[in-house]
Amino acid sequence: MTTFQRTYRGAHAAAGPLLFLQHARRVALGERVVVRQEGQPDRRGQVIDAGEERTVIQLLDDPVGLAPHRVEVILTGEPVRTVVGRDLLGRAFSGHGAPVDGLPAPIGSTVRPVAGAPLNPVRRAKPSDFIETGVSAIDAMNTLVRGQKLPVFSGPGLPGLDLAARIVEGARAPHGEAFAVVFAAVGITARETQVFVDRIRASGAMARTVLYLNEASHPSVERLLAPRLALTAAEYLAFDAGMQVLVVVADMTHYCEALRELGTAREEVPGRRGYPGYMYTDLASLYERAGIVKGRPGSITLIPIVTMPDDDITHPIPDLTGYITEGQVVLSRELHRRGIDPPIDVLPSLSRLMNSGIGEKRTWRDHREWSDQLYASYARGREARSMAAIVGAGGLLPADRRALDFADAFEAAFIGQGTARRTIMETAEAGWRLLDALPREDLARLSDRAFQERQAARAAAPPEEPAP
Amino acid sequence: MSAARIVRVAGALVEARPMEGALYELAYVGTRRLLGEIVRQVGDTATIQVYEETNGLALGEPVDTAGTSLTAHLGPGLLGAVLDGTGRPLARLAEAGGDFIGEGVSAPTLDPGRRWAFTPAVAAGTQVRGGDVLGTVEETEGLTHAILVPPRTCGTVTAIAAGEYSCEDTLGTLDDGTPLRLAHRWPIRVPRPIAARLATRRPFVTGQRVFDLLFPVAEGGACAVPGGFGTGKTIIEQSLARFADADIIVYVGCGERGNEMTDVLTEFPALVDPRTGRPVMDRSVLIVNTSNMPVAAREASIYLGVTVAEYYRDQGRRVALMIDSTSRWAEALREMGARLQEMPGEEGYPTYLASRLSLFFERAAVARAQGAPEREGAVTIIGAISPPGGDFSEPVTQASLRVTGAMWALDASLAQQRHYPAVDWDSSFSLYADQVSPWFAEHAGRDWEEIRHYLIALLQRERELRDIASLVGPDALEDEDRFVMNVAWIIRDVLLRQSAFHPHDARSSIAKTYAMASAAVLAARTGRDALARGIPAARLDLQGVRHALSVLRDAPDDEVEVQAGRAVAAATGIASGVAR
Numbered sequence A: 001m002t003t004f005q006r007t008y009r010g011a012h013a014a015a016g017p018l019l020f021l022q023h024a025r026r027v028a029l030g031e032r033v034v035v036r037q038e039g040q041p042d043r044r045g046q047v048i049d050a051g052e053e054r055t056v057i058q059l060l061d062d063p064v065g066l067a068p069h070r071v072e073v074i075l076t077g078e079p080v081r082t083v084v085g086r087d088l089l090g091r092a093f094s095g096h097g098a099p100v101d102g103l104p105a106p107i108g109s110t111v112r113p114v115a116g117a118p119l120n121p122v123r124r125a126k127p128s129d130f131i132e133t134g135v136s137a138i139d140a141m142n143t144l145v146r147g148q149k150l151p152v153f154s155g156p157g158l159p160g161l162d163l164a165a166r167i168v169e170g171a172r173a174p175h176g177e178a179f180a181v182v183f184a185a186v187g188i189t190a191r192e193t194q195v196f197v198d199r200i201r202a203s204g205a206m207a208r209t210v211l212y213l214n215e216a217s218h219p220s221v222e223r224l225l226a227p228r229l230a231l232t233a234a235e236y237l238a239f240d241a242g243m244q245v246l247v248v249v250a251d252m253t254h255y256c257e258a259l260r261e262l263g264t265a266r267e268e269v270p271g272r273r274g275y276p277g278y279m280y281t282d283l284a285s286l287y288e289r290a291g292i293v294k295g296r297p298g299s300i301t302l303i304p305i306v307t308m309p310d311d312d313i314t315h316p317i318p319d320l321t322g323y324i325t326e327g328q329v330v331l332s333r334e335l336h337r338r339g340i341d342p343p344i345d346v347l348p349s350l351s352r353l354m355n356s357g358i359g360e361k362r363t364w365r366d367h368r369e370w371s372d373q374l375y376a377s378y379a380r381g382r383e384a385r386s387m388a389a390i391v392g393a394g395g396l397l398p399a400d401r402r403a404l405d406f407a408d409a410f411e412a413a414f415i416g417q418g419t420a421r422r423t424i425m426e427t428a429e430a431g432w433r434l435l436d437a438l439p440r441e442d443l444a445r446l447s448d449r450a451f452q453e454r455q456a457a458r459a460a461a462p463p464e465e466p467a468p
Numbered sequence B: 001m002s003a004a005r006i007v008r009v010a011g012a013l014v015e016a017r018p019m020e021g022a023l024y025e026l027a028y029v030g031t032r033r034l035l036g037e038i039v040r041q042v043g044d045t046a047t048i049q050v051y052e053e054t055n056g057l058a059l060g061e062p063v064d065t066a067g068t069s070l071t072a073h074l075g076p077g078l079l080g081a082v083l084d085g086t087g088r089p090l091a092r093l094a095e096a097g098g099d100f101i102g103e104g105v106s107a108p109t110l111d112p113g114r115r116w117a118f119t120p121a122v123a124a125g126t127q128v129r130g131g132d133v134l135g136t137v138e139e140t141e142g143l144t145h146a147i148l149v150p151p152r153t154c155g156t157v158t159a160i161a162a163g164e165y166s167c168e169d170t171l172g173t174l175d176d177g178t179p180l181r182l183a184h185r186w187p188i189r190v191p192r193p194i195a196a197r198l199a200t201r202r203p204f205v206t207g208q209r210v211f212d213l214l215f216p217v218a219e220g221g222a223c224a225v226p227g228g229f230g231t232g233k234t235i236i237e238q239s240l241a242r243f244a245d246a247d248i249i250v251y252v253g254c255g256e257r258g259n260e261m262t263d264v265l266t267e268f269p270a271l272v273d274p275r276t277g278r279p280v281m282d283r284s285v286l287i288v289n290t291s292n293m294p295v296a297a298r299e300a301s302i303y304l305g306v307t308v309a310e311y312y313r314d315q316g317r318r319v320a321l322m323i324d325s326t327s328r329w330a331e332a333l334r335e336m337g338a339r340l341q342e343m344p345g346e347e348g349y350p351t352y353l354a355s356r357l358s359l360f361f362e363r364a365a366v367a368r369a370q371g372a373p374e375r376e377g378a379v380t381i382i383g384a385i386s387p388p389g390g391d392f393s394e395p396v397t398q399a400s401l402r403v404t405g406a407m408w409a410l411d412a413s414l415a416q417q418r419h420y421p422a423v424d425w426d427s428s429f430s431l432y433a434d435q436v437s438p439w440f441a442e443h444a445g446r447d448w449e450e451i452r453h454y455l456i457a458l459l460q461r462e463r464e465l466r467d468i469a470s471l472v473g474p475d476a477l478e479d480e481d482r483f484v485m486n487v488a489w490i491i492r493d494v495l496l497r498q499s500a501f502h503p504h505d506a507r508s509s510i511a512k513t514y515a516m517a518s519a520a521v522l523a524a525r526t527g528r529d530a531l532a533r534g535i536p537a538a539r540l541d542l543q544g545v546r547h548a549l550s551v552l553r554d555a556p557d558d559e560v561e562v563q564a565g566r567a568v569a570a571a572t573g574i575a576s577g578v579a580r
């Protein structure tokens, strides 16, 4: 940005989160703006459409009480930036970056534009380090790796944030090092925020955590800023300070709604279900900030929470998210109702980077086929279950009946691990025990070698019967 | 320098005044001279779509026109390159600007510092026309790059000499003074001229059983691959790029993930092309404009891709162009159209979406190239589509289907069952099947066509039976019907599934594909015959065939023959306990 600070008296119009200036000169796109009005705190804004005839400013603070004819608009000549540094760890900020923990503003190491810049694809390093979350459904079948973006698709009232908290508490990087955590609360309730923050505190991770909190009662315009602040802070911690960073954003649904609100205010042609046509690109500008950079030690692993409106996975928010992220962990209302905790439905869940994170030296050699077998048997059992609902269990073939029993046990004992944390080897054993109950002919995904090795291991050390 | 100044910046669009440009003329925007393209000219105001990040551009900054449209620089050095949507090599951008892509950094597509040994094929005094081969350089080991007279150029060569040249050097001249070089420029939105479109019977052999067998695409054809998220489009595009039988692969990552390109970049240099023994990277050009890179450049990326593909076609190469994903291109078009305040058509897409798509897919062809010596080449286009909500009734899928000759429809429920490639055999189609069957009959097995039909009929029957079984229970089915379901299950689970990650299954040679398909059909026929002869279903045992087929599937190429024999024996033997 080549311009310097200019001040305009009076704006032409204000509508929702937008402020319009006429005949402003040398305005730059993305320029940071301060809007001053007597008797009110300064508001921050950003130029989103720079025009000689009309310049549009998006406010980043609540517009209630804004009187366009009485304001002073200061164009600062610089982009919207934020302070980043190691001293942000242990701190809590509002959705626009002001300290909310009673401490003074951090000094930081540098300031960075919050919009970020696209990472050059040839500079990306391939994510391939297994992260043990302690959650079997993830570690076994939807493995998370360092540098991945893996959202949780939740539903209204489903424990999406609870799962994210478990991952934050339980996550261990390959060499056992702890993750730094950056959490952006975006439009979630004060209670949800509190529960999450308390869990981080209780797990002893607070000193390596940065919080950006935009709660439901806070201005919705801030929702567009909070995740960008979080990711900008995370980029510093990961790529400058060399830390392994886990970023949790809850809830992207509120973010998208704020984006829609802004689009409507700008009178844009809406896309599907009223969401802007550029929502894919906008979401990508956030999600793609996860990753690993060649030659730099740190990483950003991103876990956004998406609440599927009406549990509908084809809704534009989960849909566009799924098109950008590297898989998804899907929660099921039915499993939740049946008390299975965590209620992860592994069938629609997917980790696209799983293959590079598992196997010899990472988890164990036969992880892939073992996981494929669990998956196939469970899928068959689920199909058998829906068929049994129509024709009765008696109409099923014997193999289908076995698969049905398997599915029940799998949900109860494997997925529904409760609050206990399982190491990857405990997860492996839990899975094997279920497979042990099936005859060889039902285990088509297992190679002869893997099957025989399991038999040999069982013969050598007969497993204790699992507690009923 | 002109007096034009920026009067508006909105997203990727900039308006400048006073300016008298031409449509699609390039412009340099702002003090950092960002590259853009004029998309509208009204009175003295030009609207420019800018290929780089526009944040920070300010009113009053200068704008210049370049006098040309966006061109591709075509010459040796494209193979192995990784370019952004406008043709800037990403590795050079990283050297100049660091890990993150900054603004206003530029680098030429072809490295001017690299020199190539040129061998002339014509002598001074020769009359040449556009498309004539002037000579050759060896671009990658074993791959000869024909240096062409640029289209629409003609004259008599007054000088030409062998030697080491960079793409900027002059290696000869025409009588009118036109310098001859290793490389030339071509506007990406204009199809390169050809002498004639040709008909072909040759398939584009993919190495994926379900495509080669059930939904083959002819060389020079176009195929749409729609599928919801996670259904396997990218894996298909990447598998084809690795294993398909083509001389050159142009892969366009259009508005997709950065990490997917990392995958390609780590694997392609190490992966050996079974046909040449050389790294796959040596036959590939990657064009990468990820979802977080500027949308205007994303819009340009597919045109750059097809222009590069046509250029190699004109050298007589069989080129495959992979686009992942066409939808992201269409969305870029929509984004720009909305900012131009054009009247939107269906789902907000501009009304010219369908015509642009047709123009694009029509650039797929088998062609006789212009110029001498005579050369035939092909561009085959495989375009992934990402329909919102996985619903194929949307405009991009529908408009593509009208101009592509095949569709590989990916189904979310198959993907959920981890049946990959998740091709739905009910709704997928190929209009090329009859055209290419004779080639398969000649090169794979004489009864190829018959086997194909048998498989299709069997799968159809199975679907009907499954609907019935879901109402009455599988227990209530007739013996023959249950047998059909069991065989169909093996066909689906072993023959049509293919793991992209298995060292020997990832690519299936047509010999293996044929061997597996014919053994499966043999098993089906043997079993049905046995049942017709009154042999009870309980005596038919498919475990052996299933096992033999799995072994055959996972066999390396040099063991296919042996394992194929075993599979045939197993198929004949399913009723052996009774027959003998």
Ligand SMILES: Nc1ncnc2c1ncn2[C@@H]1O[C@H](COP(=O)(O)OP(=O)(O)OP(=O)(O)O)[C@@H](O)[C@H]1O
Residues within 6 Å of the ligand: A322, A323, A324, A351, A352, A353, B227, B228, B229, B230, B231, B232, B233, B234, B235, B236, B256, B386, B420, B421, B498, B499, B500, B501
């Ligand atoms: N042939 C295959 N073999 C094994 N796994 C596969 C195969 N095809 C797809 N998969 C699995 O499915 C996942 C998703 O595939 P892919 O990334 O190609 O989907 P996509 O259709 O491109 O999704 P998106 O539209 O979101 O980009 C892969 O990460 C892989 O785990």
Ligand SMILES: [Mg+2]
Residues within 6 Å of the ligand: B233, B234, B235, B256, B324
């Ligand atoms: Mg994809």
